[in-house]
Amino acid sequence: MDARYQAKPIEEKWQKLWAGEQAFHVTEDPAKPKFYVLEMFPYPSGRIHMGHVRNYSIGDVVARYKRMRGFNVLHPMGWDAFGLPAENAAIERKVHPQAWTQENILYMKTQLKRMGLSYDWHRELATCEPEYYRWNQWIFLQFYKKGLAYKKSSFVNWCPSCATVLANEQVIDGACWRCDSSVIQKELEQWFFRITDYAEELLKDLDQLAGWPDKVLTMQRNWIGKSIGAEIDFPLVGHHGELKIFTTRPDTIFGATFVSLAVEHPLALPLSAGTAQANAVKLFIERFKNISQAKRGADEGEKEGVFTGAHCRNPFTGENIPIYLANFVLMEYGTGAVMAVPAHDQRDFEFAKKYSLPIRVVIQADDKDVTADELAEAYVDEGVMRDSGEFSGAPNVNGKAMIAAFAEAQGFGRPAIRFRLRDWGVSRQRYWGTPIPIIYCAKCGAVPVPEDRLPVELPKDVPFSGKGGSPLQESAVFLQVDCPKCGGGARRETDTMDTFVDSSWYYLRYTSADCKTAPVDVNKGRYWMAVDQYIGGVEHAVLHLLYARFFTKALRDIGLTHVDEPFANLLTQGMVSKETYQCSEHGWLFPNELSGAEKDGWRCPQCGRAVDKGRVEKMSKSKKNIIDPEDLIAAYGADTARLFTLFAAPPEKDLEWSDQGVEGAYRFLSRLWRLVHRHRDLWSAANTAGAGEEPNAELRDLRRQIHRTIKKVSDDIDGRFHFNTAIAAIMELFNSLSAAAQDPAKRAAGAAILREGLESIMLLLAPFAPHVASELWEQSGHDERLDHFAWPSYSEAALADEQLLIVVQVNGKVRGKMTVPAEITQERIEASAMADARVMSFCDGKKIKRVVYVPRRLVNIVVEG
């Protein structure tokens, strides 16, 4: 055995061994409790980064821990392999996206293996493989049959120069991220998934996700955005029909003095036609319709509008009120028309002030009488209804339902619920994604590709010009097809699916990745689902996690899974960050570029200016504060990399990178290595044979600490995820064992206890630093492998205190401490507390008001003065 800890040969040895025997391959075993732990699968961008290291280290601790606890652990890994970077690589470097992606996957897989992660590689999947995406297409067809997938025209971000739709994330300050031209709103035919059908259930079931962070639940709740209110019809004056408006404040309807329409509202032009306002309305629409909603209000949310020249009647007051167009009204929400109540809505208030429209107070605060003239801003709080006909005098909170019910009874309205959540637009004008399995026939219209002709594979011979529009349009082989219905000439849909579709059900596929007849083998899914622990970045709090929840429910309704929710518990880990260096003139600098020395301040190598030791920021290429995990592993090994990322911060918080912290983790493993090495004879026949003598008090204390550590580490890992304190406890135990081992007397009398302690450390460390733990276990003479060994258990008897440390306080301040036998009575403790000279000096003859005794912890003597 080498006296020095060298990570590399050890890690290579164990990784080879694990791979050779497929140590982490699992199958359904009804005899064992299952545990499904999953980390969000990576995009194969080229190499892993520290965020991956952190994410997968956390997951691997959970997987290895649960395995040692006797669970049948499913811990799979795969690749979220479709997406834009591959296509950009194709455009810039003339590599086919497929080749680029495949190469990246191969490389990153070797990197993951070098981390010693305990994956079942049998279940590996890549979403860009036809065997995977054929099921995207199959699911799409099921959705289509059920009306959950449909095509409609909608406004999208459009870059005129690239001729493509852009995702919201690709629009930067209203301009295209690639060519910087101004993005416009364009109406396009797009495929949608009807996620709104599940809005109510998606909202309601958040309540059963007790194992999710509140932050994520709140974000999803806000995103779904349920509003309860009423729909009211305002009859048009001088035109047929009515304006439907939605409001959450029907109680204020007697204060509605005008109505505002969205710029896109279909009645905008017809209503103004033939009036003096016709031209002004046209200009107003022209001005705003191509601007995205975010930019319409300029910087300060400036309200702008124009009178349409038309009126409608407020059905409650019978009054004719003007109809305006307003830049802040959204067409996609509600009905695109709102009743405006300036006295009780801040936006309407500003609008009314600007255009001198009447303001009528109909809700009065309980204590004061407010007139419209006195209002400096809208009154939006609760109060009592007034000037509201027969409803006057009612509390406005009751008024909401009363007004809605009244309108329904009269036939000009009804209670209504609206959601902010919109249907999910899944069409992308890109190549590197799942082709949408639809064929357009001049005679038959949109025809689904028959299921037995799936997958619709991506053609290989496609040019990547970067000109925009889907490259699939350039492939005649792909485009031209016979109509499945009439056999006539037809063309394929050239849009591909949003890559979020791929990741919406991959966790189901892992349960039966080899299933050839369906996306998932229902029986295997029944055994493994739901995911017991899901781990990933908080940036997916809404998009991915909401889509996956929707898919689970939709697939459940198709009969593919029995669960309502995919992820029982969710851990959102923080970012990995590091300090940055910035020169005011030359921008971000790499630490190794700096000139000068830390103690008299770093300087810029170009201009010699003092460099700010900048803020700690998320690692990114642009800020030049990246640490490549590859370098880290090469220098210290995977165990150190894992131990450091788990020790430096609790998983849900941001982790600040520290070179010295890494050194510290490495130093700990080296010390442990040395200690075991030096005391290998603890496992020799002479030391393991025969019962030792009864240990003395100090050794009994050491034994107690061993068992306490086992308990603490177990509790910290299980459910709490406080890996940092678990590791700290292991270090503390190590320090005690190390000290005891150096004491010849303890070493001689306590061999059995030292051995128990060191073995416990190896077992407790196994989930965190599996290679070194396994190696030490083997080196200390164990025949059975560490990773086949059960998690250590602690004995309640060994935990029990023999002595207690009792803190003595006077008026809440610590004034003394005493060690007493554990079975001592309260009277005896209080008596000896009073007898303590130092304690008494603080009481100093003052009257003792009371004595508080906290069992086994402290005595607080409360004195006067």
Add this chain to the structure above:
RNA sequence: GCGAAAGUGGCGGAAUUGGUAGACGCGCAGGACUCAGAAUCCUGUGGGGUAACAGCCGUGGGGGUUCGAUUCCCCCCUUUCGCACCA
């Protein structure tokens, strides 16, 4: 603007139910070993104070509840994140 989370030594962080604030690690200081350095080991390390001890101050600021508050309540400040005209 609204919502959420957080603020503890020189630094990362600990204190699980209101009960010894600062575990563990880093850094720093002193010492041992060494021709010397690296590595390693030992000791110390919140502030101020002392010969040493003690008392004193101390968890962003201010107030409150309590025998006792990092922990609970109210107000304020700062930071981070999310949403941002959703009627």
